[in-house]
Amino acid sequence: MARRLNQIADHLQANQTKMSDTIAPERFEATPLAPPDSIFKLTAAYKTDTHPNKINLGVGAYRDDDSKPWVLPVVKKATQLLLNDPTVDHEYLPITGLPEYTAAAARLVFGKDSPVIAEERVASVQTISGTGANHLGALFLSKFYGWNEKRVYLSDPTWVNHHAIFPQAGIPAATYPYYDPQTIGLAFPAFIDALKNAPPRSVFLLHACAHNPTGVDPTHEQWGAVADVMLAKGHYAFFDSAYQGFASGDLEGDAWAVREFVRRNVPLLVCQSFAKNAGLYGERIGALHIVAPSKEGAARIKSQLSVLARAEISNPPAHGARLMSLILNDEELFEEWKGDIRTMAGRIIDMRKELHRLLTEELKTPGNWDHIVNQIGMFRYVGRARSHGPWGPDVGVSGGRAGVG
Missing domain, CATH: 3.90.1150.10 (Aspartate Aminotransferase, domain 1)
Incomplete structure (x- = not known):
């Protein structure tokens, strides 16, 4: 047996030597070193x-x-409830996420009495936090939006990752004036001019509250003016909502801009994250909500989001979704969360x-x-x-x- 094993080893070594003599050059030697985040x-x-x-x-x-x-104390409590629940398993979630979670997340951002909720006009899917929501939303628009000019307009400045997400999804990014360094405030006239001068049906990324990185938000009156111009020009509002409740301490108040745009019938989607307001940074729990003109339209949109999500992540992670589902759907936990x-x-x-x-x-x-x-x-x-x-x-x-x- 030992002799036979030695023969096999010698044979493999000889073949390896021959292969190393003819191996192709390194295929990725020209790959540049990317700068760190x-x-x-x-x-x-x-x-x-x-x-x-x-x-x-x-x-x-x-x-x-x-x-x-x-x-958060409420997260500790919800975690313990899950640990004590004998029905909790580690099976796959549906492709579009935990239904009880996505439904509750939609109610949180649009309001439980919103017509778009009552009429089932929101296509909601669970995402890998806000980044995943932005990416999935960008992929969907890249493939299905009726572009006049394929470009997304980002505020100057914006969260740095926005500049990476959209080009990765095949959408070039431009910027619109937002921050005025002279006043350390909002460059509102220039912002409005950019909305007016952009091609019709342009896509504008808007921060729902607590603008990152400036912390400068439009007033309600200014938001109304932005909505008016966007509606008149047929623009699309791509809302990034990473700080609902965390901005002011008021979940309802921090959703004002999104709800006002819905009230005015501005076409929109919302990227939602529970990293900040629930402290679930590492759980990567978020959602994408796309408002459709009809219940049937929402079903079509959700079907395509499911296809895109399946190719990207197959199924979303369960733990963060279960935590937030408990917190959002249990009245006592929800009130405690608001206190946190x-x-x-x-x-x-x-x-x-x-x-x-x-x-x-x-x-x-x-x-x-x-x-x-x-x-x-x-x-x-x-x-x-x-x-x-x-x-x-x-x-x-x-x-x-x-x-x-």
Whole structure:
């Protein structure tokens, strides 16, 4: 037996030598090295930094007073309920997600009494958080939208990943004016002009609340003007809703823009995430909701979303969906969740006020710092390229965004 095994080994070694002499050149040797993601690069640098007073202002995640992640009490409670539920298994979810979850998520953003809910005109699917919703929405529009000019308009600035998501789905991206560095506020006249001058039936990505990265939101009156122009031009609203409730502490108030656009019959979809407002960052739980003109139209849209999702992820993950389904559908848990949201949003608002007080009253820092309390959400934005200062080049996110949570 040993002799036979040695013969086989010698034969394989000889064949391997022959193959190595004729093997083709490396197929991917021309692949360029991609730059690292700036935010995750900063997080990695923070973890390895040994400075005793280090603070990570780049992370897009809520932290407590000790700079530690905060698991919401309601999430802990829902997790325990799932652990104690003998019916919970690890089988596949439907391609479009957990039905009880997607239905509740739609009610949350549109309102339980919304006509589009009552008339079953919303095609809802579970996604891999907000990023997955943006990507799936982009894929759907790329394939089925009646384009005059295939292009999506993104606010300048916007969440950096928007610039990657749409081209990956075959949709070139352009920008529209949004932030005015002179006022550290909304460039509203230029925003309206961009809407008016864009080709009819253009797609505009809009941040539903707590604009990332600026924290500058339109007023209700300004949102109404935006909706009027979009309706007149036949534009399509691609809403990214990553901070409902987390922005102001009020789930209803933070959904105002989406609901007003629905009321005015502006065609739209909504990308939804529960990363921030439920602290479920790693569970990657989100949803895509596309409003259709009819119940039949919603069914057709959902069928195509199912085809796209099947090719992308086959089936969505179950745990985060089950957690949010419990929280959204159980009255007691839902009320507790709203309290947790108020805790997070309230602390961020208080942090803004205290930072403003320290800069203006205690430190007497030159300049106007009112933007700190005027902006909303978890980021403070000044729209300036980062200054390295004495600490080196890896201490901030390019563009002037800094976390205040």
